[in-house]
Amino acid sequence: MTPQNRRKRRIGAVRRRRRNVGLLIFALLFILCTVIITRVIISLPYESVDLSQLASVEFAGFNNDGVANVVVNNSAVDELLATVKAEHDSAWFHTDDVEDGDYVKFRQSLSFITPTANNLYNGQEIPVVGSYDANLAEKLKIEIKETTGTATVSGLQDVTKIGTDEVFRDLSVTFAGVSPSLSIAIRNNSTQPLVQKMIFEIEDPKEFYADGDVVRIHATYTEDMCRETGYIVDTPSEECVREYTASSESSYITNASDLPAGIIKEAVEAGKKAFKDANEYGVRIFCEANLVPVYINKKATFQYGTPNYVSSYFKTVFPEKAGGLGISYNDLDIIYDVKISQADGVSCTAYGAVRFTNIVKNSDGTYSYDFSDPSLISVSYLSSHVKKNVVDSFYSTHEVERVYP
DSSP states (O other), X not given: OOHHHHHHHHHHHHHHHHHHHHHHHHHHHHHHHHHHHHHHXXXXXXXXXXXXXXXXXXXXXXXXXXXXXXXXXXXXHHHHHHHHHHHHHHOSOOSSOOOHHHHHHHHHHOEEEOSOOSSBOTTOEEEEEEEOOHHHHHHTTEXXXXXXXXXXXXXXXXXXXXXXXXXXXXXXXXXXXXXTSBEEEEEEOOOSHHHHHOEEEESSOOSOBOTTOEEEEEEEOOHHHHHHHTEEESSOGGGOEEEEEOOOSEEEOOXXXXXXXXXXXXXXXXXXXXXXXXXXXXXXXXXXXXXXXOEETTEEOOEEOOOEEEEEEEEEEOGGGTTOTTOOSEEEEEEEEEEEEOTTSOEEEEEEEEEEEOOEEETTSOEEOOOSSOOEEEEESSHHHHHHHHTGGGTTXXXXXXXXX
């Protein structure tokens, strides 16, 4: 081989080595780039999102008095997780083993609040702060860029605010009857749109009221009523209450000291008129006295003499017994003795009681009562029987005091 050929062969060998080295270097660089690109691709997030984009802010109430409620925007979360899952399923390589339950847990980890949730007005910017499970987000390759966003208040209705004075201004509350047997009537005469819709109710209602009783009336309204009318009240519905004091022009006498002696004297004289028909009780009285009744033409012939005043009692019902069936508020019972005789001249002394009831004192200092038609409520030969019937049997329901004309 000539020196020239040898030289050519050396040059060719050098060129082949250089080409092989170049190819090797290129292959190594290609592999390195592929690895780097693959690692970059694997490490890249599937989706990037501001957390506030996953929130839904709802506004309610009225302008300058609105409230905000921040909740998870399920539609936005559905869309995000669907995209993330699709990209995960189509990827060649994964750094984490993701299960379907991880998507559910991530959704459950989302929560939102706003520090400015009350007294809102239209156009106001309020912060929306979210929280989430950072480990799950990293596993699902969701990049959370910001956890705090803003929302603009809108849709709050403009309203006019009214006070409790206006709520109760045209409410008519009247008491009728005689204390402590007063009835109450409530009438809403307001022309104000919201007040017209309100319901006025008595707290702890009673069947009857007495002078001085405090009656609390509650005005009930709803947010829907306010929205319909464009008005709100400066007091919450549960606190919208006003007190009224029961009063009347007259009241039943509830204390013997309030009963003038002149009225007792008038009652004593009026009660004597009840002794008319002695025959109604004559037979029983004579039998109690162990006397034989005499009949003429099969008819009794008993007659009363002039009755004499014996005693009088004023009974006032206990407050807790007031209003009971057949129970009067006050009774003035007057007991008399009277001679009762029959046609053969035989006679004995009997005792009778007359009752006047519900004597009323008026606000002008006068009294109202009816002594025009007295009647006997108990008659007996034995005075103890009469006293038991008209006095002693009432101690459980009435305060009993002896009074004098």
